[in-house]
Amino acid sequence: MFSKILIANRGEVAVRVIRACKEMGVETVAVFSTADKDALHVALADEAYCIGGPRPHESYLNKEAILTVALKSGAAAIHPGYGFLSENADFVRACEEAGIAFIGPKSDTMARMGDKLAAKQIAIGCGVPIVPGCTEPLRDGDEALEKAVSFGFPVILKAAGGGGGRGMRRCDTPEEVKPAFELVKSEAKKAFGNDDIFMEKFLVEPKHIEVQVLGDEYGNVVHLFERDCSLQRRYQKVVEFTPAFSVPQEVREALYADAVKIAKYVGYVNAGTLEFLVDKEGHHYFIEMNPRIQVEHTVTEMVTGIDLVRSQILIAEGYPLNSPEINITSQEAIQCHGYAIQTRVTSEDPSNNFMPDTGKVSVYHSGSGNGIRLDGGNIYTGAEILPYYDSLLGKLIVYAGTREEALRKMKAALCELMALDFAVDELGLYLTTHADDREALELYWSYIALAQEGRKRYQETYGPILQTDTTPDGYRWLNDPWPWDEGGNS
Numbered sequence: 001m002f003s004k005i006l007i008a009n010r011g012e013v014a015v016r017v018i019r020a021c022k023e024m025g026v027e028t029v030a031v032f033s034t035a036d037k038d039a040l041h042v043a044l045a046d047e048a049y050c051i052g053g054p055r056p057h058e059s060y061l062n063k064e065a066i067l068t069v070a071l072k073s074g075a076a077a078i079h080p081g082y083g084f085l086s087e088n089a090d091f092v093r094a095c096e097e098a099g100i101a102f103i104g105p106k107s108d109t110m111a112r113m114g115d116k117l118a119a120k121q122i123a124i125g126c127g128v129p130i131v132p133g134c135t136e137p138l139r140d141g142d143e144a145l146e147k148a149v150s151f152g153f154p155v156i157l158k159a160a161g162g163g164g165g166r167g168m169r170r171c172d173t174p175e176e177v178k179p180a181f182e183l184v185k186s187e188a189k190k191a192f193g194n195d196d197i198f199m200e201k202f203l204v205e206p207k208h209i210e211v212q213v214l215g216d217e218y219g220n221v222v223h224l225f226e227r228d229c230s231l232q233r234r235y236q237k238v239v240e241f242t243p244a245f246s247v248p249q250e251v252r253e254a255l256y257a258d259a260v261k262i263a264k265y266v267g268y269v270n271a272g273t274l275e276f277l278v279d280k281e282g283h284h285y286f287i288e289m290n291p292r293i294q295v296e297h298t299v300t301e302m303v304t305g306i307d308l309v310r311s312q313i314l315i316a317e318g319y320p321l322n323s324p325e326i327n328i329t330s331q332e333a334i335q336c337h338g339y340a341i342q343t344r345v346t347s348e349d350p351s352n353n354f355m356p357d358t359g360k361v362s363v364y365h366s367g368s369g370n371g372i373r374l375d376g377g378n379i380y381t382g383a384e385i386l387p388y389y390d391s392l393l394g395k396l397i398v399y400a401g402t403r404e405e406a407l408r409k410m411k412a413a414l415c416e417l418m419a420l421d422f423a424v425d426e427l428g429l430y431l432t433t434h435a436d437d438r439e440a441l442e443l444y445w446s447y448i449a450l451a452q453e454g455r456k457r458y459q460e461t462y463g464p465i466l467q468t469d470t471t472p473d474g475y476r477w478l479n480d481p482w483p484w485d486e487g488g489n490s
Contacts, residue, residue: 001317002026002076002101007041008066009081012377012394013293014041017079020309029073031066033059035386040377047073054388060084061193063091070100077101077316079309083390086292087114087161088193103316104270105291112266113289117160117198123286126265128258131277131285133200141178144199148177151201157181159188160196167191168235170202200287206277208232209244209252209284211259212300214311214328215268220321222328223256224300224308225336229275233354240296241341242303245403251282258286271297271312295344295395298375302340302399339406340399343414345379346391356391360384367416371399371409 005021006029007014014030018041021028030045035054042048049069052059059065061084070078078095080086086104089111095102105113112118117137120130132151137160138144148155148171157180159167167188169180181197189195212224228244229237244252259274273290297308306328314325321328328334349357364381366374376394378385385393396413400406 002313004029004046004073004075005077005079005103005313006031006066006070006073006075007045007079007081008060008085009079009083010036010039010041010060010377010389012375012392013081013083013295015044015377016375017081017309018044020307020313024310024313026313029069029075031059031069033388035388038384040380040383049073054386056084056388057190057193063088063094066091067094067098067100070095071098075100077103077313079103079312080292082290082292082295087290089114101316103312105268105272109266109268110291113268113272113291115160115194115196116158116288117196119289120286122266123262126258126261128262128286129284131200131203131287134198137196137198138181141181144181144197145174145177147199149174151199154202154204155199156202157184157197157199159184159192159194160198161188161192161194166236203277203279203285206230206279207244207247208237208275209247209255209278210273210275210290210294210296211255212294212297212308213259213263213268213272213274214308214315214321215263215270215272216315216321217269217318218320219264219267221260221263221268222321222331222334223260224304224306224334226252226255227294227296227299229296237296237344239341239343240299241339241406242299243336243339247278248282251278251284255284258284262286262289270315271308295392296342298373298395298397299340299342302373302397303336303338304334305337306334338399338401339403340397341406341410342395342397343410344392345376345394345396345417347378347385347393348391356387358385358387365416366396367413369409369413372413373397373399 004027007017008031010032018028028045030042030048031051032039032042032048033052033054034050036042037050051065051069052062063085078100085091087110089107092102092104092110093107096107112122117135120135123130134147138147144157154170154172157169157171167184169184171177171180184197185195188197207228208230210227210229213221214224215221225242226244227240227242229240231239255276262274263272271293273294275287275290276284277287278284293308293312301308311326319325347357348354361379361381361383364379374394374396379393396417398406398409398413400409
């Protein structure tokens with residue numbers, strides 16, 4: 001067994017991996033940016049090392065810095081989580097050359113499946129249908145426009161090396177194509193270090209269904225059923241659940257078969273997810289493979305009872321799927337029981353088109369109970385929500401015997417979840433330099449009212465909280481002093 005594992009990530013997924021390691025008796029090494037020095041994953045790890053500045057390219061995308069820490073700390077393996085370097089074949093190759101195990105697929109497999117265009121070619125070779133679109137990177141905006149016209153609108157531009165809903169733009173008219181191409185190219189370069197862009201025909205209102213697979217180094221591959229990830233905003237998944245009740249069973253069976261077929265074809269090792277679109281007629285199309293753990297792996301764990309992160313680590317250590325440690329003796333041995341839903345908890349401003357928001361969490365409480373799970377790394381009282389990273393704070397997951405029970409349980413758990421005062425702090429700072437913005441002032445006081453109501457509800461249920469009370473009375477415009485002039489809300 002690995003004696004020590006470095007987690008090359010932050011936030012919720014870093015905490016998830018650290019907890020799995022602790023359960024297995026494995027020491028952990030955290031890496032962090034200067035902005036994350038007080039983060040939860042830093043506190044939970046056995047060792048922690050600063051690797052650079054707050055921006056991802058200065059720290060969490062810094063391959064050399066991460067490998068240096070791995071060697072210095074004596075880590076035997078690196079778990080990449082999701083995002084950042086989790087799909088970077090060069091990083092995997094560097095780990096292999098340094099003699100450090102990468103908890104994921106081998107570098108050659110990563111190069112083939114982590115790149116969406118390469119994965120499409122493999123799907124074609126396996127006889128699996130794909131969405132009509134490019135099979136090579138677009139050279140420039142002119143070629144993008146030419147392809148869009150030939151495919152017919154709407155189309156979608158995608159980053160070849162991307163994931164997590166980033167590096168994607170839908171285009172409904174010719175005028176949108178060239179500007180979108182430049183935006184996607186820039187975003188892809190910053191987020192993934194790869195600015196290759198391709199285009200697909202945009203399917204209107206399809207189901208987004210993904211199949212979880214596990215493969216070992218002995219050629220064994222199994223699926224762990226499907227997840228419905230159709231509820232999205234700006235191509236970012238918001239709610240995920242399993243089973244995908246709205247997709248006919250025969251279609252789901254076809255997805256399982258195609259997922260396993262592709263994984264076996266490339267000799268896939270470790271956890272991976274194959275994503276498909278299912279149109280209104282029931283036709284399915286392969287779109288990509290994510291050669292890593294997924295944000296939504298939790299719902300699969302809830303209905304199968306299989307710890308996917310633990311399985312990842314054991315597979316990387318060389319255990320076969322049918323070993324007593326993993327205990328997946330056959331495909332038939334994996335059973336799906338009940339219904340699971342995951343909702344993502346994010347720091348976003350609903351008054352600003354749900355754009356990412358920053359600030360400090362001053363009041364936090366989460367629900368609990370049978371079948372309720374909260375995976376969090378960035379959400380707790382006192383947490384600083386930073387502008388440099390994804391807006392995901394945590395994930396609320398519920399499990400029940402039926403879909404109806406799961407929905408009721410999720411509603412109750414969401415009602416108990418409270419995290420307040422992001423916007424109050426930020427708007428207060430804004431108003432110090434924009435004193436004539438009356439709309440912002442009105443919004444400020446509406447948030448103050450929400451915070452007061454939240455605090456009232458919290459204290460009625462859980463007792464007093466040690467926080468400075470917000471100003472009890474509203475602010476009238478005209479000649480009254482500003483709230484901060486009187487010492488309130490400062």
